[in-house]
Amino acid sequence: MGFEAFTFILMSGILLGGLYALMATGLAVVWTTLGVFNFAHGAFVTLGAYMAWQVSQSVAGGFGFLIAVATSVTVMFCLGFVLHFALIKPFERNQNVVLLAVVSTLAAASIIENAVLLNWGPRDKQIAPPITSKIDFFGASINTFDFVILGIALFALFGLALFLRRTTVGRTLRAAAQNREAAELMGLNVPKLFAITLGLSAATAALAGVFVGSLRFINPTFGADPLMKSLIVVILGGVARFTSPIYAAFVVGIVESFSAYFLGLYWSPALLFAMMIAVLLIKPEGLFGHRSKTL
């Protein structure tokens, strides 16, 4: 393997890692705040991608791509906000809330996937990338758009972290996540804050969906793969800090692209799952975690 190929594989791994970081953070934020696992996350990615595709069909050019991203992210935020009241809030006083949320979010995933199938059909689609030039990066020829995607993904994550740490609304969100009872006694509207959390998670999922949709082809069931990868990332990295799943996402991305080159595409999920099982056996709280889940 030459240096050029190495750079190329590494860069594609880092790009994958950026996308996984975006998806996994959304999942991790919901897990640490609402205390439930959102199995509809993959469907959010799909729906976000399709919505962006729809908009980019009617508005052409690079500007159209921006409008598509903005529309998709906004609509998905609102949808996430509403879905909290439909999927999780009705069960929050039940002691089996975690299990019930698994069922309700799986149901939502199925409904969304089939709605997408009904509306847009089963054929593969691609969102036209707004930038098609390539640049020379340490000998490897890499799409400029890849760097743009990586930059936007990291910027979005940085913005989310800043929102949670610095703004009052973000701080109340973290407060509701860490101690629900104390947050209520502080006069915070916890259901609304939880709904905002699911909305933010859906918005990041949509952003990731748009990027995946402009790199590869999308079809109504492609969300299952991002969901699985996010799951691996969250388990591998833990949720102790906001950054834990982000580091893990880059590990997963790089491992995936190298294993796809050396072992073949079909072996990379097996390798990732083996890694996940090893981590679960040796350090169950995650590679970058400690024994608590916080936001």
Add this chain to the structure above:
Amino acid sequence: MTEPLLELRGLSGGYPPVSVFRDVSLSVKQGEHVGLFGPNGHGKTTLLKTIAGVLDPWDGGIYFEGKRLNAVGKMQARVSHNLNYDLFRKRRINALDVVDAGLIYVMQGNLLFPEMTVEEVLDIAPRAARNRPGVAQMRRQIHDLFPRLRERWTSKIRYLSGGERQMVSIAVGLLAMPRLLMLDEPTLGLSPKLRIELSEAVRNIRETGVPLIIVDQNVEFLTSLVDRLILFDHGTITREIPAENMPKHAELMDMMFGGAH
């Protein structure tokens, strides 16, 4: 005779199906400081949590400045185990309404938000004040009240000692600009030195004229602060003692447990 600030009429509650307190009637006037004393496990905290809206009251009424805070009528027993019953059953009291009214509860041994810094917690605390005036002044007051917190300004709550955590909890309660503040065992599990420091702070809060309901196990501390002592035993109020004949620790033990103690 002015209208009472807080009035409980025949309040009952608990953790279904376990009844913890029954038929509690109590009224607190404007500017009055009331102490609640009783053995552990007899429902004082459950009573306060019910008033604060964390738990649903079973029966009776909670009135704050003449306004009813909880739903009218008795709580119905669970009728079905098959339906998602919680979907149809409304909460009988809303913690947000209670906070809106200005009735603020400071939990005992409060963990608060372990991963947030003191600064962050005190930054969001005034959201409970609902535009009641005086928050800026209260901020300054808190610096004087708890000078220790200023040293720990950027530490996470997780790394604070029990006393410092208690100080943050009380500061959070004060920043809500309470019209009535309920303190649940503020000196629980503290070292004697910290206990004195905290008692001093509570005394200063009392001077500002905020009506208080204090639960504590320390009789000397409690009797020195309150205008009226209420003995709480087996889930109900057994006796009210006015300030004039505040008992000593030993006398109180006699009253509650008989001479054998």
